[in-house]
Amino acid sequence: DTAVSQTPKYLVTQMGNDKSIKCEQNLGHDTMYWYKQDSKKFLKIMFSYNNKELIINETVPNRFSPKSPDKAHLNLHINSLELGDSAVYFCASSPLTGEKETQYFGPGTRLLVL
């Protein structure tokens, strides 16, 4: 069983388009995250949601809007895509508090903006 899953795995689109990436976790975790990994492999957090509530927003352009319909899902919608948005986007989840705060990552969505 896949613990954290993302769709699509690959996304190629034109500049200016709007696209969404979906994420689901079946670990029963309370917290979900979106990370962006650039071409130099640098991983940076974008957003975090705890029980559908936004708790981290790392000065991401407002073209990026996360949406959490329930605590098992965290989707990322991107408006007016730009060339610089090309990257790999990872979803992750964790139990927020307690002994284990480990974040578990999905397989990534490779976004290419042309």
Place this chain on the structure above:
Amino acid sequence: GESVGLHLPTLSVQEGDNSIINCAYSNSASDYFIWYKQESGKGPQFIIDIRSNMDKRQGQRVTVLLNKTVKHLSLQIAATQPGDSAVYFCAEKRGGTSYGKLTFGQGTILTVHP
């Protein structure tokens, strides 16, 4: 072989050797540290973690050492195997109300030659 950390992001070893990957973290208030392994085309995979009240933790073939005095973290892999080839990231979490925010290091590319 031994990595000198962020200034040498590539480490090549022979199969069977022990590997040491180093990481210098930035925030003295960080209380939780994780090592992740990322294979090509995949998401980061949890290897081992350590809290700031410990200085050493062992897993299967891996050991994490934490030196809070100099803000240094290392990952030791015993009897390195070709399947260990990947990019390795350290990540730190600041204590208090950081809500699970992880700050990732640059990453070290480990290549294991058969």
